[in-house]
């Protein structure tokens with residue numbers, strides 16, 4: 001059985017001695033489950049993940065990187081439900097309608113859960129993504145990633161948060177793991193862990209959704225009535241990550257639970273062999289902004305310098 | 314049978330040659346797998362074997378994202 005059969009009963013209800021029709025079926029867990037128990041099940045699974053990897057301590061102040069998508073909003077919702085001190089951080093990337101729509105949804109959600117949402121705009125800090133793409137001849141998603149990581153870390157520290165939480169889900173982690181295994185990229189593999197401790201000017205980074213699949217998170221958001229941005233960023237459309245994910249999902253369809261097993265086995269068996277093997281780069285402080293950097297000037301300050309040159313000439 | 318389907322915030326009008334259309338046929342139409350997508354009818358998630366009717370509000374949710 002791979003999908004919900006008519007008349008299936010919720011297994012959790014059954015263990016509690018009540019009979020209720022299941023709303024969905026989770027093939028990886030062979031679990032037919034009702035909506036109410038599903039919402040609770042997701043929160044408990046995320047809680048277990050947080051505890052297992054010691055991601056968050058009770059007195060930590062967490063900044064959730066919010067994109068307006070299903071994963072980050074659901075993560076924020078779950079952390080608040082679990083009683084953590086978690087606020088949101090939204091970066092307006094300046095990608096036209098996509099950025100405006102996702103910003104509105106992030107603001108709306110912050111009001112619903114009554115938590116602070118910090119907002120910065122790339123057009124004030126640097127340049128909007130479409131302009132950056134024009135000026136620097138690099139793949140948009142890689143520039144975007146660099147810029148997002150930079151401001152998330154910098155602003156977390158400035159605003160007094162010691163943990164940065166991102167909504168990376170199981171499918172995100174498995175897709176990256178799969179690509180890194182295909183190239184046996186030891187340096188990346190040695191850093192692919194759902195918690196990266198605070199060091200060298202970086203705040204602690206955690207991925208509490210690392211064991212929840214993309215569909216599980218979409219179902220959570222749907223049942224919770226969370227309104228999120230449903231269309232793809234125009235620059236990510238046709239991205240190679242989507243192709244990788246579709247390929248992996250075809251395997252998962254044939255053997256449910258395969259993604260979870262691939263990821264869990266990596267963490268348990270392979271990661272311990274890798275973790276001390278990375279070439280430790282000694283990070284300096286960027287001489288302009290003070291953020292951790294490989295070179296004297298960090299990549300974002302370098303971009304800034306080049307942009308200033310352009311505007312002068 | 315002709316069905317109106319909401320997908321990624323856009324309405325699609327789809328003509329099917331058969332009069333029996335199941336949720337999984339809609340997923341197939343958009344080249345989606347039940348492994349990462351699902352169909353919502355009148356606000357309720359339905360099984361892939363559910364027969365769809367034109368008078369219902371049909372929505373497709375795909376969870377896959379490139380971000």
Ligand SMILES: [Zn+2]
Nearest residue numbers: 010013034037
């Ligand atoms: Zn139940």
Ligand SMILES: [Zn+2]
Nearest residue numbers: 286289298301
């Ligand atoms: Zn710098």
